[in-house]
Amino acid sequence: MGPILEVRELTFRYAARPQPAIRDLSFALEEGEMALMAGPSGCGKSTLLRALNGLIPRSYKGELRGTIRIGGHDPRAWPMARLSQQVGTLLQDPERQIVAADVLHDVAFGLENLGWPRAKILERVEEVLHALGIAHLRDRPTFQLSGGEKQRVALAGVLAMAPRILLLDEPLASLDPQSAQEALAVFRQLHREGHTILLVEHRVEDALQAGPRRVLYLEDGRLVFDGDPESFFERVDPTAVKVPFRVWLQRWSALTRRPTPGVEIPPASPTAPPLVVFEDVSFGYGDGPDVLRGIQAEIRKGDSLAILGPNGAGKTTLLKLAMGLLKPRRGRVWVGGKETRAQTVASIARTIGYVFQSPSHMLFAPTVWEEVAFGPRNLGRPPHQVEADVRWALEQVGLLDQARSSPWALSFGQQKRVTIASVLSMRSRILVMDEPTAGQDYQTCMRLMNAIAELVFGTAQAADALVFITHDLDLALSFANRIWVMADGQLIADGPPEAVLSDPEVMRRGRLVPTSLLEANRQYLPRTGRFMRAERLCAWLQGVGSDSL
Numbered sequence: 001m002g003p004i005l006e007v008r009e010l011t012f013r014y015a016a017r018p019q020p021a022i023r024d025l026s027f028a029l030e031e032g033e034m035a036l037m038a039g040p041s042g043c044g045k046s047t048l049l050r051a052l053n054g055l056i057p058r059s060y061k062g063e064l065r066g067t068i069r070i071g072g073h074d075p076r077a078w079p080m081a082r083l084s085q086q087v088g089t090l091l092q093d094p095e096r097q098i099v100a101a102d103v104l105h106d107v108a109f110g111l112e113n114l115g116w117p118r119a120k121i122l123e124r125v126e127e128v129l130h131a132l133g134i135a136h137l138r139d140r141p142t143f144q145l146s147g148g149e150k151q152r153v154a155l156a157g158v159l160a161m162a163p164r165i166l167l168l169d170e171p172l173a174s175l176d177p178q179s180a181q182e183a184l185a186v187f188r189q190l191h192r193e194g195h196t197i198l199l200v201e202h203r204v205e206d207a208l209q210a211g212p213r214r215v216l217y218l219e220d221g222r223l224v225f226d227g228d229p230e231s232f233f234e235r236v237d238p239t240a241v242k243v244p245f246r247v248w249l250q251r252w253s254a255l256t257r258r259p260t261p262g263v264e265i266p267p268a269s270p271t272a273p274p275l276v277v278f279e280d281v282s283f284g285y286g287d288g289p290d291v292l293r294g295i296q297a298e299i300r301k302g303d304s305l306a307i308l309g310p311n312g313a314g315k316t317t318l319l320k321l322a323m324g325l326l327k328p329r330r331g332r333v334w335v336g337g338k339e340t341r342a343q344t345v346a347s348i349a350r351t352i353g354y355v356f357q358s359p360s361h362m363l364f365a366p367t368v369w370e371e372v373a374f375g376p377r378n379l380g381r382p383p384h385q386v387e388a389d390v391r392w393a394l395e396q397v398g399l400l401d402q403a404r405s406s407p408w409a410l411s412f413g414q415q416k417r418v419t420i421a422s423v424l425s426m427r428s429r430i431l432v433m434d435e436p437t438a439g440q441d442y443q444t445c446m447r448l449m450n451a452i453a454e455l456v457f458g459t460a461q462a463a464d465a466l467v468f469i470t471h472d473l474d475l476a477l478s479f480a481n482r483i484w485v486m487a488d489g490q491l492i493a494d495g496p497p498e499a500v501l502s503d504p505e506v507m508r509r510g511r512l513v514p515t516s517l518l519e520a521n522r523q524y525l526p527r528t529g530r531f532m533r534a535e536r537l538c539a540w541l542q543g544v545g546s547d548s549l
């Protein structure tokens with residue numbers, strides 16, 4: 001029997017683009033094989049998945065050349081219903097995957113289409129919801145879900161159908177670390193049961209825990225590596241891909257191109273002037289239960305604040321209260337010395353630039369340039385200033401070359417960066433970002449965060465504070481001088497990364513799982529005195545001599 005999935009010399013060019021998004025791709029997966037696919041943002045990963053699941057050429061027009069075989073047949077001749085029984089896809093943006101009004105119906109949707117009897121559908125849905133730890137969400141309206149809750153519901157819908165081939169486009173991007181572990185356990189189980197899995201993930205270190213024995217690495221539409229994880233680590237540039245810290249250390253002295261050190265982030269000062277104050281704040285949606293309870297905290301000048309915590313803990317809700325998009329049920333929120341109740345959202349937006357979690361909630365303009373120009377124009381800036389602001393913001397996110405593209409003709413990671421640029425261009429004093437680096441490759445992520453940290457801590461002092469929600473502990477320990485952990489609507493920790501991420505009780509309640517970089521940092525903390533990002537820790541370890549390793 002031949003491979004279950006095979007592509008040969010596959011090339012695809014989107015109609016709107018002069019260059020192909022994937023070029024001459026050839027590889028095959030045997031039945032029951034699991035492979036991890038990685039590569040920089042925009043390298044063609046989602047495009048390949050679209051060609052495999054039939055969205056290309058059905059929904060995306062362009063020029064497709066080469067061969068695709070599924071179980072030895074050309075799927076392009078099949079009706080979509082037959083193809084989707086064989087190939088299940090988790091899309092990168094759960095907003096686009098969820099179809100039904102409540103969780104039960106959403107997860108049951110595919111099975112209903114297959115004509116399963118009702119009792120069997122219910123049984124199957126319960127089973128999948130349990131496996132992903134979201135049984136409690138069963139009867140919830142889907143529009144009310146948090147980002148990570150949505151991602152798990154979308155995944156449940158795909159897994160419920162148990163297709164032979166699973167194409168998973170960044171299934172971990174918005175999951176809290178413990179939920180990511182649970183999802184990985186489900187993938188391991190599916191692999192044991194004989195499903196073929198192609199897992200696209202930037203979180204390489206995490207994704208490898210699902211046990212793939214093969215890594216496919218794309219660059220600029222081409223397959224540049226196909227081999228086992230250890231050989232991948234021997235060849236990979238650790239500044240480009242998130243690898244375990246031991247790989248960093250092994251490769252560090254041989255690196256010819258060292259990453260730029262980036263701006264130094266000083267400790268947060270507990271006596272700096274407060275910018276945003278939460279005064280005993282509680283909040284619930286509509287007449288529903290409280291989702292935030294008794295939040296008492298201040299965001300101060302010079303903070304680079306990372307907000308961590310389980311999916312559904314209330315992180316996004318808290319930031320929406322700061323933006324005045326929601327008003328507290330009890331207590332008060334102050335921005336710039338005034339209560340949010342007494343300010344319009346537009347006036348708060350002059351102080352706080354806010355990047356939403358999902359780019360599809362923000363994008364609206366015909367071109368990237370127009371999208372990024374909207375904010376500064378709205379603030380009444382003169383055209384030459386708008387031009388300078390847009391150019392600068394697009395440079396920071398590495399998208400100046402896409403200025404004339406439609407935001408909809410970009411990869412997910414690129415779209416997310418457009419939304420960041422459209423906030424940077426307003427040059428707000430406080431930058432608030434909901435999972436800014438979800439869906440970004442490691443290198444882009446580091447560049448982006450360095451550029452943003454530079455605004456607050458660089459010589460120009462172009463901003464006063466930075467606040468970001470993230471599930472990436474490495475990002476938090478590398479760029480935050482202060483961490484809040486939220487759990488179940490409450491603030492359970494507030495302090496420097498070294499203290500917060502060393503507290504086992506906070507780690508447990510926050511569903512935080514130590515990464516290899518965090519573990520190395522904890523080990524050396526007595527001597528380093530502070531947590532450091534991977535390259536700094538490597539340099540430090542080298543400085544103290546290898547005998548102490």
Ligand SMILES: Nc1ncnc2c1ncn2[C@@H]1O[C@H](COP(=O)(O)OP(=O)(O)OP(=O)(O)O)[C@@H](O)[C@H]1O
Pocket residue numbers: 014015016017021039040041042043044045046047048060092408409410411412413414439440441
């Ligand atoms: N609908 C579209 N129309 C035109 N061009 C597109 C479209 N979608 C993606 N592209 C372009 O094709 C290239 C590959 O995009 P793709 O989404 O496959 O990348 P990716 O590797 O999945 O990126 P990411 O990691 O950011 O999700 C990019 O240059 C992107 O701008």
Ligand SMILES: Nc1ncnc2c1ncn2[C@@H]1O[C@H](COP(=O)(O)OP(=O)(O)OP(=O)(O)O)[C@@H](O)[C@H]1O
Pocket residue numbers: 143144145146147148149174176285288291309310311312313314315316317318357
């Ligand atoms: N519009 C809404 N109506 C009702 N409940 C909502 C609404 N939006 C969010 N919720 C609920 O409020 C709680 C907190 O959601 P929130 O989006 O703040 O979580 P989060 O910590 O940002 O999660 P994630 O890490 O998954 O993004 C969740 O239980 C969520 O289901």
